[in-house]
Amino acid sequence: MMVPVRCFTCGNVVGEHWEEFKARTREAEEPEDPEKVLDELGVERHCCRRMLVSHKDLVDIVSPYQ
Amino acid sequence: MTQDYEVEFVERGEREARILVRGITPAFANGIRRAMVADVPTFSIDTVRVIENTSVMFNEQIGLRLGLVPLTTDLDDFEIGDEVTLSLSVDGPSTAYSSDLVSSDPMVEAADDNIPIIDLKEGQRLEVEADAVLDTGREHAKHQGGVAVGYRHLQQVEVVGDLGEFEDDDPNILRGVIEEQAAEHAAGDATNGELVATDEFDNDLRNRYPGKDVEVSDVPNAFVFHVETDGSFTTEELVLRAVETLRDRATELKDAVQL
Numbered sequence: 300m301m302v303p304v305r306c307f308t309c310g311n312v313v314g315e316h317w318e319e320f321k322a323r324t325r326e327a328e329e330p331e332d333p334e335k336v337l338d339e340l341g342v343e344r345h346c347c348r349r350m351l352v353s354h355k356d357l358v359d360i361v362s363p364y365q
Numbered sequence: 366m367t368q369d370y371e372v373e374f375v376e377r378g379e380r381e382a383r384i385l386v387r388g389i390t391p392a393f394a395n396g397i398r399r400a401m402v403a404d405v406p407t408f409s410i411d412t413v414r415v416i417e418n419t420s421v422m423f424n425e426q427i428g429l430r431l432g433l434v435p436l437t438t439d440l441d442d443f444e445i446g447d448e449v450t451l452s453l454s455v456d457g458p459s460t461a462y463s464s465d466l467v468s469s470d471p472m473v474e475a476a477d478d479n480i481p482i483i484d485l486k487e488g489q490r491l492e493v494e495a496d497a498v499l500d501t502g503r504e505h506a507k508h509q510g511g512v513a514v515g516y517r518h519l520q521q522v523e524v525v526g527d528l529g530e531f532e533d534d535d536p537n538i539l540r541g542v543i544e545e546q547a548a549e550h551a552a553g554d555a556t557n558g559e560l561v562a563t564d565e566f567d568n569d570l571r572n573r574y575p576g577k578d579v580e581v582s583d584v585p586n587a588f589v590f591h592v593e594t595d596g597s598f599t600t601e602e603l604v605l606r607a608v609e610t611l612r613d614r615a616t617e618l619k620d621a622v623q624l
Contacts, residue, residue: 300422304433304480305595309513310506312435312595315463315479344513358484361421 300357308346316340320351375542375560380593382600383542385519385560387587394516394588400607401511403503406445407597408436408473411500416492420457420483427483427493432507434463435476435595436497440606442472447499449473454492457485466495473497476596510597511607516590517541518583519560522570524550526578537570539563539581542589550574 302317320340324333337348370388377383386394413428420427431453450469455461464478483491502509520539524547542562548555552575555561566572570579592600 300426301430301481301483304430310509310595311512311593312433312477312480314481315477317481318479356484358421358486362486365419365421 300361302354302356303350306344306347306350309344311342311344311347313342313347313350316342317351317354321356373560375562375589377600379599380596382592382604383562384590384592384604385542385587386590387519387584389586389588391588394590396611397604397607398514398516398590400610401514401592401603402509404501404610405510405603405606406440406499406501407438407508407510407595408443408449408497408499409505409507410434410436410451410495411498412496414494416494417490418493419489420485420491421489422483427491430482431466431493431495434466434480434482435597436473437476438499438510438597439472440598440602443499445499445501449497451495451497452493453482453495455485455490457489458487460484461491510594510603512593512595514590514592516588519544519587519589520581521546521584522574523547523580523582524574524577525580528576528578534571537579538568539570540568543581544584544587547574547577547579550577 302314304314305311306313320333320336323331323336333352337351342348342351368388370386373385373387375383375385410428410431413424413431415424415427418424418427451466451473453461453466455465461482462478463475463480463482465482466475468474485491500508502511518541520541520543522543540563542560545551545555545557545559545561548557548559551573552566570581590604592604594600594603
């Protein structure tokens, strides 16, 4: 629903990078390459990278059904 | 067992460092690693009193997310079991961030400001009061100060000859840190005894020693630790505190078995 605060595997904090990652790779008019964005954000390990790459925000989808 | 040991920084940063330690046994290296993960305490939210939660998430889910937010910890001023109260109050439409946590003690606050806790829509509201407690990673993973702490042997590369002209040109991948022993064959500037992280030559020994046949071996009793923290304290603090807990336990054992 919301982005996980930490990487499930190693415990590194990944939540703080989510909004920038989302803005640059999915919402920008010219989306950047996620690989490059993750490198620039300093998310190095592939366990942490998959946390951001595979995430989808669901709050907007769930909220009408409260 | 008394043996001389030596500590050297390969890379040094606030949150990430690589440290070379010589003259310790593999068992002791693992002891330090385990102490860094399990025995250095950090503050983490443990109890949450929900005053109002009309968000799309359950109280328990909010509690879990708050528990995972790293909090700055000064280990000189607190003891295991100490509590600090934090509060969070956000009205929708907006997002509650870790920076919205208001602490009763300025020394304990969120280490990262941009962690989204929950997205609130129009008319939704989150108000909680939370107690952060100082405890060790042994008790719960949220109290771990060290993240992805590990070590490798320091490695040395020996040039054993030239590659044949028609030999297979396969990559020769190596990770970790090498101690330069064959500077005369290395590409670029190199001096013997220098510590080189393998990512400097893209982890491929062909780039470092072009056209040479090489053999890699471990340097005995030398370990390169990779230490990363979640922001609760610096890497230096983490390593020193870990070694201190080991020393305390060794002293305790020595006193206990003395006649």
